[in-house]
Amino acid sequence: MKKKVLSLMLAGAMTAALLAGCGGGDDAKDPAKDQQETPKEDEKPEDGAQKDDTQGDQEGQDSQAGGEIGGSLVIWEHTDQFTEPLKAVVAGFNEKYPDVEVEIEVKTSDQYYNLLQTAMQAGETPDVFWTNGLATTHYKSYVEGGYMMDLTDKVDFSLYEGTTAMNIVTMEDGSIYSTPTAETGGRCVYYNKDIFEELGLKIPASFDEFEAILAKIAETDYTPIAFCATDPWTVLFQFEPVLNGMSVDWVQDYEKNGTVKVNDERVVAAYNKMLEWADKGYYGNGYLGVDGSGALLAFSKGEAVMCIDGTWNVAVIDENNPDLNYGAFQVPTATGDQPMVGTNSCGYGVSADTENPDAALAFVNYFATVEAQTIWVNALSSIPCTPAVVSENPVANEIASFDYLTESYYNILGYLANPDADETATSVWEADQCKVFAGALGVQEFVDSLQSLLVE
Amino acid sequence: MKKKKKNRTHLFFIAPGFILYTVFMMIPLAFAFYYSFFDWSGIGPMKFIGLGNFTKLFTSPRVSATFFSALGNNFKYLACVMLIITPIQIFFAYILYIKVRFHKYIRFMLFLPYVISTSIVGFFAIVLFDPNVGALNEIIGNLFGKAHKLAWLGDPNLVFKIFVGVIIWQCIGSGMMIFYANMQEIPEEIVEASVIDGCGEWKRFWRVVLPMLTSSLKTNITLSVIYAMTMFDLPYVLVGPQGGATGKLDFINMVFYRFAFGGTYFGETSIGFGSAISVVMFVIIFILTLVTKKLLKKLDY
Structure with missing residues (x-):
């Protein structure tokens, strides 16, 4: 009997030790974790409870509402890039809602x-959270799953009228x-103004001039364009402006008819043009070994004269090298038009169970107010989609001088998706895009595989 | 006659581990099997599709090509472990065993990288091999000019070699210490007897020391097989979740990751299909471990 009791005690002690080991993290508080932890229910301040002095006293009576x-309120954001803009918006929000x-x-x-997910x-959906809207299937599944609150009549979206x-x-x-x-x-072409001046270059007025500039830079020690072929998105952000520059009528066909072949010869020609540039050394010799941020860094450091990338990267370039003297333009068409491939950007949804x-x-x-969006756009140094919001960033304003907006190739893949197909064209695109530049997949084969997953 | 009461004390000791193992290992494993029969993104309704995920994995030209190419990389790496990494580990263990000059310093230097996390090791490698801002290209550019810079991690002919090189640098210490510990256990009388019989250093290694390393060889090879088939962290850090533009560092774990968890901005998640991949991975690793065990049995002295 004594032996049995002893065994039980030992086994109990062992279990306790095991569990203590597993749960040790609770006691050993990680300050970073503390910062991120959602406050427990009993720790949440009551409505109207006194806030800290700096916020509470400042704007307490500003607004009746x-x-x-x-x-x-817990807000989930998906990238560090949006952290500062979000903090700035929250600061503005707290001025109106100090409690x-x-x-x-x-x-x-x-x-x-x-x-x-x-x-x-787990029933712990954050009160407010970012999604990429209809650009991904997630948003739709969350809506269908009843996880998101219907904001149709609850939010004033009048700011976006006409956009x-x-x-x-x-x-x-x-x-x-x-x-x-x-x-x-x-998307836009960022260019180093100092190197352009040094080499006697001007902003190109046509696609041919753009190519001539690339050829001229390639004769120097500079890399004409910083590029990375390891990240499908960075490839896309260059491919789309090149496609626009060479054949803007392709995307206009889609905008006019609501359908277009994504394996059209004009699309193939744009990919082949980029491969030709790669062969000519316009991307340098390391484009298969760097990621998107590495390519941007090469431009920021002045090793590459240009970089075709997303307009949201102005803040990143500024951070990489605050002294860089740079500007932006669009890849011009043969006739000198400067179209910009532009996509809408999604903000935040509300949990249905908040x-x-x-x-x-x-x-x-x-x-959704002008005030908040002015803060957001300026903190991101990005391009506003409505004249109601004004950007203070000179490079952003240069980018905003495009002639007209065009649809994204990637978005078209999503719009024309065949719901009965086994796979989505966008996921196949994401998986195979880089293989084209690595020589593992032919351009025609690649675009044909995308077309096969779309509605005819 | 009174039946002798069985002593079941051991059950109390087994219970905690068994329960935790069941809850955290067996149940998730069972769920992975279950999910593999569904079309499910991880949220919302689950659609039963039977063996649909497995059929897609083995018959869809694009998916199966990606999967088998990644599996090929796993085996390629496994071959490198057997033919390059393990012999190097045994060599250095023997160097330490025969106490060459500065052997303590050598042991320290070889083991040091093993205590560094894989993410940091990957970062070191990027600092060295990045084509744009890496130290090697900086040196080559300064010495021989821009035209001689190499793509390193972007070069399909170099990337796997760099990867194996980094693994050798990082992991040589672990296997080496296992072999070294085993060598320490070799009875001195046997070694002395071989010396008296006129055995040279080379012959002693082949005829005396190596045959006595079977236990550590078995342990090391079994661990290496599992490690090789579950490779993920280092290639992910070096070239990203796609295994690089060329897919030369794509491994089955990364294929699983891409399908199961998707990407940040636009990627689609498919827990059902990801589970099917994990089930196939489980079967492959299970069979490989059994085969390895069977083959290694022949090494028994």
Whole structure:
């Protein structure tokens, strides 16, 4: 009997030790984790509870509505790039709603959707969270799963009237579950003004002139264009302007008819042009070994004279090298037009199960105001999609001088998707895009595989 | 006659580990099998498709080509482990065993990289091999001019070699210490007897030391097989989740990752298909481990 009791005690001690080992993290507090942890229910301040001195006293009586709404709000963001703009918007929001305690959690890296879905399944969906709207299938599945609040009649979207901004968040039945942003996510050619002056170059007025500039730079020690072929998105952000420059009529065919062949000879010609540039050394010899940020760094450091990339990278380039004297233009067409491939940008949705719907709705409503979007666009140094929002960044304003907006090749792959196909063209595109530049897949074979997954 | 009461004390000791192992290993494994029969993004309704995910994995030209190319890379790496890395580990273990000059310093230097996390090792490699801002190209550019710079991680002919080189640098210490510990256990009488019998250094290694390393060889090879088939972290850090533009560093774990978790901005997640890949991976690793075990049995002295 004694032996049995002793055994039980030992086994119990072993279990306790095991469990203590597993749960040790709770005791050993990680300050970084503390920062990100959602406040527990009993720690949440009551509505209208006293906030810290700096915020509470400052704007406490500014707005009657603000005074009535309080509590805490957790916002999930997907990338560090949007952290500062979001913080700036939250600061503006807190001036109006001083009693709302907002906690921003940046779930960066490629785990964002995975973490969000886990939180949803665990019943711990953040009050407000970012999605990429209809650009991905996630938004639609969250809506269909009942995880997102219908904002159609709850948010004032009048700021976006007359723009295409709402396209990215409006479901087929017209309902809206997320706010867009006033940012146009475009593509442009960043160029080093000092090197252009040194080499006696001018902003090209036609596609031929653009190619002539590339050839002239290639004769020097500079790399004409910083490029990376390891990341499909960086490839896309160059391919689309090149396609526009060579055959803007291709995308115009789509805009006119609502359909187009993505394996059209004009598309193939644009890819082949980029491969030709690679062979001529216009990308340097390391483009298969760097990632997107590496390519941007090469431009920021002045090793490459140009870089064709997303317009949202102005802030990144400024951060890489604050002294860089650079500007931006669009890849011109043969006739001198400067079209810009532009996409709408998505903002934040609200959890259907939020415990603080008033504060969550107050936030998304504030996010849809001119004030908030001016803060957002300027913090990102990006291009506004509406004249109501004015950018203060000179490079952003240079980019904004394009002639007209055109649709994205990638978006067209999504719009023309065949719902009965085994795979989506966008996922095949993402998986195979880089293989074209690595020589593992022919251009025609690649675009044919995309076309086979679209509606005829 | 009174039946003798069985002593079941051991069950109390087994229970905690068994329960935790079941909860955290067996149940997720069972769920992975279950999910592999569904078309499911990880959220929303699950659609039962039977063996559809497995059929897609083996018959879809694009998916199967990606999967088998990645599997080929796993085996290629496994071959490197057997033919290059393990012999190097044994060589250095023997160097330490015969106590060459500065052997303590050599042991310290060889083992040091093993305590550095793989992410940091990957970062070191990028600092060295990045085509734009890497140290090697900086030196080559300064010495021989811009035209002589290499693509390094972007060069399909170099990337796997660089990867194996980095692994050798990082992991040589672990296997080496296992072999070294085993060598320490070789009875001195046997070694002395071989010396008296006129055995030279080379012959002693082949005829005496190596045959006595079977236990550590078995351990090392089994661990290497599992490690090779589950390779993920270093190639991910070096060239990203696609295995680089050329796919030369694409491994089956990364294929699983791409399908199961998708990308940040636009990627689509498919837990069902990802589970099917994980089930196939499980079967492959299981069979390989059994085969290895069977083959290694022949090494028994």
